[in-house]
Amino acid sequence: MGVEEIQATENNVVVVVMVPFPAQGHLNQLLHLSRLISSYNIPVHYVATTTHTRQAKLRIQGWDPLSPDSQLIHFHEFPTPDFQSPPPNPNASTKFPAHLQPSFDAALLLREPVAAVISELSLSARRLVVVYDSIFPSVIQDIASIPNGEAYSFHSVSTFCISSYYWDMVGKPVGMDDDIDKHIPHGGILTTMTSEMRELVNSQHEYRKYSSGALFNTCRAIEAPFLDVLAKVNDKQWPIGPFNPVELCKNSKKQGYNHLDWLDNQAPNSVIYVSFGTTTTLTNEQIHAIAVGLENSGQKFIWVLRDADKGDIFVGDTRVCELPEGYEERITLKGQGIILRGWAPQLEILAHVSTGGFMSHCGWNSCMESMSMGVPMATWPMHSDQPHNALLITKVLKVGVVVKDWAHRDELVESLTVKKAVKELMASKEGEGLRRRVVELGTAIRRSVAEGGDTHKEFDGFIAHICR
Incomplete structure (x- = not known):
């Protein structure tokens, strides 16, 4: 379905655009989040290459993105940029998937198609909301030219991981053993990557200014102390996880397994x-x-x-x-x-x-x-x-x-x-x-996502914020 058809058939007061990073763990989380946001009767547009959209839809579990219940989720598929990706190397000196680096670099070329989608959708929306993977904010930088647009960064990792960068600055989490941070990789998450991936991440630094707040796939039942640390750094944050379904249908088994x-x-x-x-x-x-x-x-x-x-x-x-x-x-x-x-x-x-x-x-x-x-x-x-x-x-x-x-x-x-x-x-x-x-x-996690639970309240709060 084209943008024009969608605009003609829906009253798009608020429209959400998802821009995932092209790795399975990232594609998966934002597709799950698309389902959750669309359950509030908000149209969601998932923007990725044809290959990675196909991959995400094929592998999603616990629900069907092609079912009538998912009709508010729209997929915008773009040709995969040409890149030469070598096979995985089991004997590499590091376990970071260096063979995927060409596809990661190619993903930065999505800026132009993303800009076209958000520009068109903004014409019929009171507010155009972009949720993008925090790894590559440069792809959504054109949100700055959309008068009714705003963007939110999605962080695909634990807040324990993210907050550890700020412990020296704002204090360690309440109740954490003093010796735990001794086990954290010296230099943080970037030291566990290849130099090429560190270069990509560092190249994105100047574009982080486009974020109006942060979304996390976690909840207070799991990470309350670390969320409290991050709240001292940025009060615009919403822990709205888990994104994956926590209750599965008895008949949800897929054929052939x-x-x-x-x-x-x-x-x-x-x-x-x-x-x-x-x-x-x-x-x-x-x-x-x-x-x-x-x-x-x-x-x-x-x-x-x-x-x-x-x-x-x-x-x-x-x-x-x-x-x-x-x-x-x-x-x-x-x-x-x-x-x-x-x-x-x-x-x-x-x-x-x-x-x-x-x-x-x-x-x-x-x-x-x-x-x-x-x-x-x-x-x-x-x-x-x-x-x-x-x-x-x-x-x-x-x-x-x-x-x-x-x-x-x-x-x-x-x-x-x-x-x-x-x-x-x-x-x-x-x-x-x-x-x-x-x-x-x-x-506790299931209680959190149920009505009245912490995650449920956080999600309601985020939806109220973007619909304000």
Whole structure:
């Protein structure tokens, strides 16, 4: 549907435009947010390349962006700029997905199409609201020339991560152990990235002035002390997470996912889910160690074993990760586990009663989904904000165990370490305590998004603000 048709069929008093960064964890969060904002009867326009829009719609979980309930969400798809993206390199010196850098750089070329969309939509709106990923504000800089336009930056990481930059300036969060910040990567999140990504982030500094406030995929039930720190820096902020659905329909299972049937036949809290996200590539040696550790733990498991996303997930071949000879057949035969080679419905797996743990890279999406479903974590951070998130999970909230500490990021994790972490999480008194705490946290999160809860009030407040 073109802009003119939309304008003709809707009374666009307030219109929201979403501009996501082209990586799965970012596309996903702003598409979930689109659903939430459109539930207030506000039209939302999701602007991205054709490839990344297709990717976002294909992988979204818990709801259908093409259903009649989602008719207020409109997609504006633009040709993907030409870029040469190399395959993921499992032997790279850093786990940051350097192979995606060309697609990240190409995303900056969206400025012109974004400007065209917001210019046209502003003609029929009393207020044009742009929500953009804070990584690349230069793309929405033309909002400054829209008289009835304003922009809000969306931060895709934890406020624990963001607030740590300000602790020396405005004071540490109330109640935080003094030694926790000793574990934070020296120099902050930028030191966990490549020099090319740091250059992109730094090049955006001058465009941050276009933000009229900040949105976070979190809530006070999880991060109240860190939100209080950020409030001292910017009082225009709205913690309106989790964005992902916290209650899934009984019949929401997608066709073709036989492992959900397998989960139905397992005991409650008996299965550990293992997945390292869409940007992680592991060496064959590390994959072998994980395989042996999982098997020797004696615990049931579902392992998503896939290579990192390419710049365009729809073209070219994907590396098939190697397992020890006969491994897959053996663990299948004895009913211990399942290996998934493709995209997996993570939200549905975490929501399943049989899932009792999650070994994760600690991307913020995964952390929020795990906590909202009441599942404790075994943390294995790879890059970016993930070391901060792992600290939040294990040291602050105390709802997880450590598999790999960031200080040992360059070392191989031996199979014995994997086995030990799995057994601690899934079959120990300590693990039972973690599970009780995260179930309580999940209950608090669901209470937060319910009517009258903190998140619900924050969301109402944000909607009232943009509709003022």
